Structures are given as C-alpha cells and as structure tokens.
Amino acid sequence: MNPLHSNSAFVRSLTRTLATLPAYQTGAALADAPPAFTEVGVRYSHYSEDDIDASSVIFGATSRYDIDITQLWIEAPVGASWSVALDVQNDYQTGASPWFVGTDQNGQPGVIMSGASIQDNRVEVGVATRYFWADGNAGLNVSHSDEDDYEALSMAFDASWNTAGNTRTWTTSVSNSRDKVNPTQGVIPVFVTNEALDTQSGYFGVSQILSRTAIVRVGLNYTYSDGYLSDPYKLNDQRPQSHERIALSTGYRHFLIDANASVQFDYRYYADSWGVDSHTVELGWAQHFERTTLTPYFRYYSQREADFFQVVADLNEPHFADDYRLSSYGAMTVGARWAINLGDWTLEIEGERYWSDANWGLYDGDPAPALVDFWRGTIAIMWRFD
Amino acid sequence: MGGPATVVITPPSGRSAQTAPLLDKLQSLLRTLERRYSRYLADSLISTINTRAGSGDFTRLDLESETLLEVADQLWHSSGGLFDITSGVLRKAWRFDATHIPVDVSQLASLQDKVGWEKVERTAQGIHLPVKGMEIDLGGLVKEYAADCAVSLLRDHGVTSGLIELAGDVATIGCQPSGAPWQVGIRAPQGGDPLGGIALSSAAAATSGNYARTLRFKGRTYGHLLNPHTGWPVEGPTSVTVIGENCLSAGAVSTIACLQSPQAAMTWLSDAGLPWLMIDREAVCSGPLAAEMGLSLT
Numbered sequence: 120m121n122p123l124h125s126n127s128a129f130v131r132s133l134t135r136t137l138a139t140l141p142a143y144q145t146g147a148a149l150a151d152a153p154p155a156f157t158e159v160g161v162r163y164s165h166y167s168e169d170d171i172d173a174s175s176v177i178f179g180a181t182s183r184y185d186i187d188i189t190q191l192w193i194e195a196p197v198g199a200s201w202s203v204a205l206d207v208q209n210d211y212q213t214g215a216s217p218w219f220v221g222t223d224q225n226g227q228p229g230v231i232m233s234g235a236s237i238q239d240n241r242v243e244v245g246v247a248t249r250y251f252w253a254d255g256n257a258g259l260n261v262s263h264s265d266e267d268d269y270e271a272l273s274m275a276f277d278a279s280w281n282t283a284g285n286t287r288t289w290t291t292s293v294s295n296s297r298d299k300v301n302p303t304q305g306v307i308p309v310f311v312t313n314e315a316l317d318t319q320s321g322y323f324g325v326s327q328i329l330s331r332t333a334i335v336r337v338g339l340n341y342t343y344s345d346g347y348l349s350d351p352y353k354l355n356d357q358r359p360q361s362h363e364r365i366a367l368s369t370g371y372r373h374f375l376i377d378a379n380a381s382v383q384f385d386y387r388y389y390a391d392s393w394g395v396d397s398h399t400v401e402l403g404w405a406q407h408f409e410r411t412t413l414t415p416y417f418r419y420y421s422q423r424e425a426d427f428f429q430v431v432a433d434l435n436e437p438h439f440a441d442d443y444r445l446s447s448y449g450a451m452t453v454g455a456r457w458a459i460n461l462g463d464w465t466l467e468i469e470g471e472r473y474w475s476d477a478n479w480g481l482y483d484g485d486p487a488p489a490l491v492d493f494w495r496g497t498i499a500i501m502w503r504f505d
Numbered sequence: 506m507g508g509p510a511t512v513v514i515t516p517p518s519g520r521s522a523q524t525a526p527l528l529d530k531l532q533s534l535l536r537t538l539e540r541r542y543s544r545y546l547a548d549s550l551i552s553t554i555n556t557r558a559g560s561g562d563f564t565r566l567d568l569e570s571e572t573l574l575e576v577a578d579q580l581w582h583s584s585g586g587l588f589d590i591t592s593g594v595l596r597k598a599w600r601f602d603a604t605h606i607p608v609d610v611s612q613l614a615s616l617q618d619k620v621g622w623e624k625v626e627r628t629a630q631g632i633h634l635p636v637k638g639m640e641i642d643l644g645g646l647v648k649e650y651a652a653d654c655a656v657s658l659l660r661d662h663g664v665t666s667g668l669i670e671l672a673g674d675v676a677t678i679g680c681q682p683s684g685a686p687w688q689v690g691i692r693a694p695q696g697g698d699p700l701g702g703i704a705l706s707s708a709a710a711a712t713s714g715n716y717a718r719t720l721r722f723k724g725r726t727y728g729h730l731l732n733p734h735t736g737w738p739v740e741g742p743t744s745v746t747v748i749g750e751n752c753l754s755a756g757a758v759s760t761i762a763c764l765q766s767p768q769a770a771m772t773w774l775s776d777a778g779l780p781w782l783m784i785d786r787e788a789v790c791s792g793p794l795a796a797e798m799g800l801s802l803t
Binding site: 123141143374379 | 583657748754
C-alpha cells in the first residue's frame, strides 16, 4: 500500500480540489488509479411517449409506450490496482406500438396500432473488472440480458492509456454480443421463432487536452451484425440479414473561467449499410455553482431513410419496412441535467423533451405517420464510502 | 516569497545543455507566483483584493486563484476556523521583534472586527473583503503550491530526479541519481544539528513551526501563530512535519496541526493518515516519522 495514499476525508477532499490545477494533473499522485471509494448508486428513469395523433391512426389505441427503468450498481476498489463493479437494470415497458402502416379509404397512409396491452420486462445483469496502471487502465465487462422474448449475452473489453505528459488519452474497445430472439404471441400474431443475432463492435478514439481550459475528443466506431435484424412485432418488416454501421464522434469542452462554466459541443456522424446516415449536434452549457452543476442542453438530429423504407411497405421487394425509425426525419431535444454534491452523496436529476418531424430533417423522404415525441425524466443517487 | 530556495536536478540524459534555460524557467515561474500572491507587492492580486476591502468592488479570479481560495476555505472549515487567511491583520497588535510591551490589547479588539473568513464575499464576480482594512494572506499556502508547480514544470521538461526546497518545504522528483531516496534533514527547533533525516522519493515534506519568531510576555513564551478567534498566539506544538504526495497537502495538514493544542494536533495528524513528526514545547518528538528516525517518543 502506498503510505502517502490517505483515506482521510480532508486529504481526499483537498486532492479533489487541487486536481483542477495543472500542477496536480501529472505524476504519480494523479496517475490512473482505482476509485478511492466504494460507490453505490440507484437510478430511476421514466420514458413516456406522447399519444399518436388520432388522424394518423386507422385502427387501434392512440396511446404509446411508457418505460420504467431502474438501475442499481456498486463499484469498489480491490487492492491497489483493481476495481470490480456489478450493475443490475430492470426495464418495464407497457403500452402500444405501430403494428403496420396501411392506407385508409382515401388512400392516405395511417397506422394500425398493436393494442394497448403489451407488457414486457427486461433484466440485465453486468459484472465488470478493471485493472489500473500508472498510465492507463483496462476493463472487462460481461452482461446478460433477459426478457420474455429476447436473450442477449455480451462481452466487452476496453483499454485507455495516457501519453504526451498525460495530456492525451487513447481509448479502444471491442465487444461481442450473441442474442436469441423468441417473440411471444400476444395481441398481435407473430411469425418468428428461434432466431439469432451476432454483433461485433470496435472503437478507437483519442482525447487531447489543448490547454488549461480546453479538451477535444474524436472517435470512430464500427459495428457489424449478422442474423435476425427485423422487428418481429411489426407485420411488414423484412430487413437484410447483416448490418454494418460506422460512426464518427467528436466533442469539445471549453471551460470559461470568469463564468465558472463549460461550453460543450458534440457532433456525431453515422452511416450504415442500409442507406441510413445521420448527423447529431449537441450544445450544452454546464454552469458550476458551489455544490451543484446545472447543464441545459439542446440536441438536433437528422436522418436519411433506409433504402428499403417505404411509408407503406412494398411486400414484393426483397427487403421492406414501414418502421418510422427508418424514415427520413429530423428531431430536437431540449433538456437539463442538475448534479448536486452533498459530501459523500451525489444527486442527479435530468429531464428532457424530444420532438420529431419529417420536415425538420436535412434529407428528402416521404413522411412516416408514426413519428414519436416523448418525455424522459431521470433521478439518480450515488453514495461513496470507504 | 521571502525565503531561500534550493533546487537540485539531474538533467535528463543528453540534455545537460538545457539545464540553465530550465532553471531560468523555474525562476520565472516562482517570480510569477510571487508577483501574483505576495502581500508585500503593491500590484499583486492579493494586494488588489486587500486594497479594495470595504469598497464594494469585487476582484475577478482565475481558476488558479479561485482554487487556492477554495483550498483556504476547506482548511478554514476543517480547522474549525483556526486556519484563517484573514487573520494576518492581528499581527499588527503583536511585536514579535520587540522587547517591551509585545501586545497592544486595545488594538487587538478593534483588529478582530477585520478578521473572519466567513465574512468574505465570494461570488461569480470574484472576491470582496467587506470591511475596510481587512486583508487576506495566502502565504500559508503559496510557498507549498510553488514547490508543487516547480515539480510539475521540471517533470514536464523530462526531469526524473530532482529536489526543490522553498524555505523549509521540500518536494522531490524520483530518487537521487544513485537510486537512493532523497534524504531531508529535520531542523531542531532549538537550533544546532538536525534531529535526523527522512527519506523521500516522489514525495513532499512540509514543516510548520511556531518557533522561528517568539516573544515572552508575562513569563510565558509565545509563538507567532495566532488564534483568529481570540487574537492571541496558539499554544500548539513547536514544529510539525508531514510527508504527502504533494507539498500543498502536506503543508495543509502540518499547518492545521500547529494551530491546535498538542493533544488535538496528534489526533488530527493520526486522522489525516500521512506520515508525521511532531515536536512539542518540551522538545519531545512523536509520530510515525519520529519512530522511523529513532527519536525519543512520548
């Protein structure tokens, strides 16, 4: 054990304060190290989709999905160089979703909804361990997700290391997931049993401290999936058996000393083998107060439709889908995060509102009638102790 | 910063020609910190803040000065108000270099109105001292901070073996070129030979003492550290040395120890969890470093 590593609350708190100064951002004192504390956290999110416009519905309920997400986690240091973590998440979703898009007596497209009695519960358990050395750390994460109709086992490895006097951090990760799809028969007929899906993903990125007040990050992600990729709960959904995705993500943070705030800018470009590509831009302002940080943010998203998307699916094509998530549209999100530090306790509250509209996008395409708007609220409490 | 400085470095291999420019940079760094934080220089940030006391004008702070004041705030809270960077004005009532009537008690009472970190206004606009004549003094932190900055500068220039001493506070980089840890002598409060040496590698040792300036008043000897609550000198340990990962943390722990009674200081030092040596007013040594150095223990 390092005899200079103090567990006293005073020294730890002082170390945290000093960490903002460049003189304390290099060297052994702030080298990568396991967390000094055990952290226990609980997070609850509620996601609620607005009712679909009745004029867009040919048949069925107008209410849509509500999802309750509860997450519990614990992360603890083990010895001088390791940490372990356990993460359990439960999602409970209920409501209705679009089953397919048809045409009404006037020839106008409209949605046939699934009925409002869908209920599903998903439980995911993840365990992770991480090893720390002077200039970096590496972690292994295994998780298992189970619900009535879907089971997934995934494994991920990631590593990050610092160079250039700890001003540059390189990060890489690879992951693999094996999923089994066994849709349940419910209020809508399902014609799929025992399907499988394998997914591999890799990421490589770098972040660079540009100055005492600025940091930039860029990363590239590639994901390949092979297997059953259609949505079994949609009537007219037959997607290709493989899906390649690539995403370039960038971020910039600038600390404004006088304002005691950070400007946050993120951009992500995404393209896939189905013809979808998208741009996401997010602007945030993190205002720091004595014990709290309030971060309002705005996000804009624009997507080009998949090659096989049609408002009303053409079943004569080899691949087809009428899923609004594959259409051309634009979306805006307005939200705010509020983090409150109360000594060993941290409280985080977040709320956001999302609107989507076919006319807000950068790309042409026929408007899907079931585009979604939703609210999402999250509250989390974390406790750190020795 | 009103004290001697010693720097010992082994230049990075093949870069001995860069030693002189590096030492120039180091000197420039220390001068910059002095110009910003010295209360003796009329155009320093600290003097600006002090001059504006009671005027209603706030002084803007940057990340560094804001952080150092945040550290001062933490020390004030953790010491129950004994560490108070506004307490310097109390010195005006005490004459540690005088041989007669060392304290002007009447002045002490009026000076205490100008003391109290809790009175200081800190907002997004900066800092303002609300009472005319109020002063802050970061001298208790800046010397240690300067040592840490010096270490950071030298490390950034590839130095892997070095020692900086700023008026008794020591920060080291790595070991000596031979591979042996740096040996730092602990001064005996009564003078004479050092009490012994402590081994440091990539660590810092800070010493806070109450013996450098003393006075005798009504038959008792008082050190120069003053209790901001009473205005009178504290009757704490004579000297406390603490080893830490950086000089500022070590100095913070040792300074707060010196402001308390010897008994409370021992509890504080044990709770801080860093190696320490305390010498009390009877010159008795205690703490893990005393045991390591083979000194007499309580």
